[in-house]
Amino acid sequence: MLFTSYAFIGFVLVLLVLYYAVPRRFQKLILFVGNVCFYVMSGWTNLIFMGITILSTYGAARWIGNNIDAQKAYVKAHKEELSREEKKAYKAKEKKKRKLIAALAVILNVALLALVKFPNRIFLFLMPMGISFYTLMSLGYLLDVYWEKQKPEKSLFRFALFVSFFPQLVQGPISRFKDLSESLYAEHALDWKNIYYGFVRVLWGFFKKLVIADRLSVVIATISGDFDTYNGAYIFLEMFLYTIQLYADFSGGIDITIGVAQMLGVEMAENFIRPYFSKSLKEYWRRWHITMSTWFRDYLFYPISITKTMQNFSKFLRAHFGDYIGKRLPVYVASFIVWFVTGIWHGTTSNFIVWGLVNYVILMISEELEPAYAAFHEKCIPAEAKGWRVFMVLRTFTMLCFLKLFDCYQSAGEVFRAYGSAFTFAKLDELVHGGWLQLGMSLADYVVVAIGSVVILTVSLIQRPESVRDQLSRKPFALQAGVVMALFLVTLIFGAYGMGYDASQFIYNRF
Amino acid sequence: MKKSVILRRVVAVGLLLIFILYMLQRLLVPKYITGIVEGAFVAEYYREPDKNFDVIFVGDCEVYENFSPAELWKEYGIHSYIRGSAQQYIWQSYYLLEDTLRFHKPEVVVFNIQSLQYDESQSEAYNRMTLEGMQWSPAKVGSIRASMTEGEHFLDYVFPILRYHDRWKELTADDVKYMFKTEPVTYNGYYMRTDVLAAGDIPEGRPLENYDFGDKAWEYMDKIRALCEENDIQLVMVKAPSLYPYWYPEYEEQVEAYAAKYDLPYYNFLELQEETGVDYSTDTYDGGLHMNLSGAKKLSHYIGPILLENGAADRRDDAALSRIWDEKLVRYEEAASKKE
């Protein structure tokens, strides 16, 4: 189900009414039924996939939890008789069992994900909604239990509620059990502020998505769909507009997700912190799709880079090639794997895989250049200089425009062909002299996009010290009402929806 | 903050918002006064001062451009109205008839059967032009449900602003001028054209894979017939003399068989050229697709006696009705002479 559909709005309204109308102890039940309905509306086969994930991770986590308890009880009971070595051996033996169970569950779920992600005959048309997101959520939880960072959830119902929580099924974020569970499992009284704040956040998401993203998607589809006609300078326009479009679409969707959750009294982690103000790619990845990058850091990068093998490898390198390489190489190897997997997670075609690797290469180069940068700042321009910071933001944004082009074509070859074509500056004349108006957007549409982007930019600047809603809440009532109403009306009138616009799927829906 | 204060504010904001939305909606919906006027036809009916029509025509452009109620009144004293709109599908005709019966019961219903060839609505734009003008009633709900094409939503009909929000790009002075008022564009549902474009060679229709009318089309044909029977209305079926879209002999056979089966009068004006005197070099304004005023006069002249035969009456002795018509005729004649 798309966020921008009457069905979704109706669904949320009905759910909200029921959620707050029933006695509070039934709220979780209502929510769970809502999750199931939401999922079934997108195809009942989805339930099977999610069911397997829920049961396998729940079961494995429970088993591991019980094993840990049993181990502790055993050690405690036999404190006196066991020698230190015996204790260690016993613990190692038990840990091995837990490792096996955890590994089986991980393999099962990764295989399930791979099954639907890789092009194949049987599951060609089965792409269970949100499987990329809830699989990572479940696996993160399982690993936390395995690492004894998290107590296993005893109730299957409650665990299923976590995995199936509907707002995050459309396009994430990838929630952590410890972040989401507390407010998800609590009983919620109807809180005016939650409803109001959540509503405004949802509205803001719809504004980004309908007014900007969906309007731009037509142009991007036109350019990327016909390289023979739209090449050369068109590619620059495409990258630039797509970079705006993706942010508006993705962060707008997350706004809707978090806003809906807030109306239900559930707190979710933020997924974006003004990413296009980043001064480097590294910083960008701390501010863009945060729940994904931290997931890969915690559950892939750390585990790989501190394995015994990797540590030994590091020692070996140090002995033979010196400290510098010994320190760096393991990190680089682990990063490589992480970016490779991140690429595949986004899509199994070559454009996504190469995209991951290009990210990796840029990050490693800037890592290596850090001393050079430090020297440069010491001698020439201080890193804190305003002009320099602005330059770095613009530089990073330009880099992102290029990187994001990988989303627009089907293979890495096509992307590189597009780069090559762009720098011939062919068709620049045609583009400037009216070509840009032949792509599915009129001058009026461009004006709307431009003003809308300025609004988003302004809001980003205003919200730096404190959320705009908090700032607004201290203003006179008439102003508050005016702003919210204006947001609503602008979205309603200038939104690119309805007949004449393709109901474009959320871009992240595919991943 | 007190609950009552919050409640009052929410209500105040809500009311203000509804008011603004209403104004915006009035501004943004198409007015159909200039340019494409076909969208205004259906709504005009409700403004009629005397809805006790003896004859109701239902159908698409093949009725609203071919029969002139004004001529029927002048010549025969028949009080009639055309409930037709562009590309009006048979289910829409059925529901318009249902809608009409909420106001009065005619003696005769003339239905143009050309829409039998469509089994599904073909375009959202035509749906809009027929459905929007209808007043809300179960008939409208039924008609919308039967008409919606893929991607259309019922809600868009309830709140047209959802459909037309994007018209901010093409607003004109007329959108402001006609926000709350409108002007009649038809003459009792008749759309007057006085220009002439003679018919040239109309090619034979391309062979079709299947000439059978669809199930949905037949279903609504039956419903129209049943509705007329229930209400004691004589149903008359006609096929207008439009040369295009091509009327296949296979179509004709099916309609004739149906008319015979239920003992319904059926007139195919394509075959009655001699009797009506329609001249395709002077009586059509678009090369034979539709009649102009001259053609409509001839068809009205011909169909008048048929209507009288089937239950319509000469009501020129009704003083009140005559006054209404006198007024109507002033506007009608003025337009007829101005356009010529």
Add this chain to the structure above:
Amino acid sequence: MNVKEELLEILEELHPDIDFAEEEQLIDDKLLDSFDVVTLVTEIGSAFDVELTAADMVPENFNSVDAMVAMIERMMED
């Protein structure tokens, strides 16, 4: 040399620009990034002959020098 002193030496070498004795939020304030952490784990591993696992990779263990010392001592006891 005790654990703390040795650790401080490693840290100074890793990031001469940070005053490790004072900072309490090394991870939460993003003074150390994931690369630093992994390098640190490697260093700690070889300097103190302990073996950190993925389970130890929580911000609380790396936020301050004292937290790291506590973690290392815990492991050395084990």
